[in-house]
Amino acid sequence: MFDTVQGGGAALERARAALRLAERRVGVQHRDQVVTLAPSAPAPLTELLPGGELPRGAVSAVLGSATLTTWLLGATQGEGWVAVVGWPDLGVVALAEAGVKLERVSHVPDVRGRGAAVMASLIDGFEIVVAGPRLQLTASERRRLTARARQHGAAVLSAQPWEGAAVTLDVEAASWSGPDHGDRWLREARHAVVRRSNADGAGRRFEVARDGTGAPTASTTAARAAAARLTG
Template sequence: MGSEASSPEADARELVLADLRRRMSAVPARGQEATARIPGEQPLRRDLLPVPAPLAELLPGGGLPKGAVVAYSGAHSLLAGLLAAVTGDGGYAAVVGLPRLGLLAAAEMGAQLSRLAVIADPGPDPGEVAAVLLDGLDLVILGLDGVAVPPARCRVLAARARNRGATLVVAGGGWTDPALRLDTRVSGYDGLGAGRGRLRSVCLDVRVSAKSGRPRHGRMDLCAKAGRTEWLARDTMSRVAEVTDLREAVS
């Protein structure tokens, strides 16, 4: 243990974490900045983070709960939508361990990249990096790369998120007892033609499962319009998820 603590790898990791902590201290405190809203628009509850409008219809309260852990699986496009919704509304976010998550796609959805930190390679302990980021950011998306996090570590990180009032989204791995589960599947495309057409939209099937209440299921389209990418609801349903498993919607 002693030799590991003084190894070059451990020293480099401590330097990275120290740098992250310095950067977190420079981030404005949550709530200091506000974003102007459209007149008549229903304000979001203070204990929720904004999400794309079609997803809000499926979530309890209409947003992601602050201070909670959300387990996510499926298409990265909705993760980009979460980043766009939070940073576009004046919040700060980070992506850890997801090098293939498209920042261009997030920007086309309205993300403010100046409010977004990206740690593509967090090293051997991405959870420790995420824990530091939770100190100062509103949303942290952590890629687990197929790893199942031990229950004791889940409890530690969940407590960190709760105490800091930040939302942790864990993607692509196993997590014990999250507040919400979001599962997405691409169920179709529109605009492709004989190998030469242009992709106009992607349809996602989304399932939301909370600790209490029955799961909700809905469909939403991700549409390209004049250099922007918009989310549109398609036959959104707040019904129980005894429906056909979402995997059957994917060929």
């Protein structure tokens, strides 16, 4: 016998009591085994992140997709202030479409060779600091900035590889649909993402999807397989 859990409540408990009574009457031994159904609603994009948010006092790296970076900012900014450094090609339209509050964003596209100093100053005062692809830092500078983020509790989001990152999201493939494959009017976007962190071992795979103008969502390969079994 299986108990299928879809939520709490008196009705569920009455059903379980009735089941146990019927089992006793026919001499069937009950074996508790709870099966939790996959959620019917899409999971928010924060499912990509351990704990559901950008780790504070640490670095997270998003590799291979400016779009995913902006989506994560929109999903995690809240009422915090964001600084973007060394990313001259990142437009305000992309940030606004991702749900980023532009009135709480500072954009420093050109650091004139003083990237480490600029980043250090911003880490002191901003909740989230984005290190863009044009930011040139040495390995020792990245280590010092990681220590500074830990000291001030800031979340650093890097668009380039970063040694010692707490979380790395590597976009292996992306597809776009709509006129001209989504170049003119985006209807759907899907990203295959591998998350690597201390808790993930060799990595955990996700699919990130955005349909039309809806919010992007994330699901693991295991969750998609379970949902397919339940609906198949």
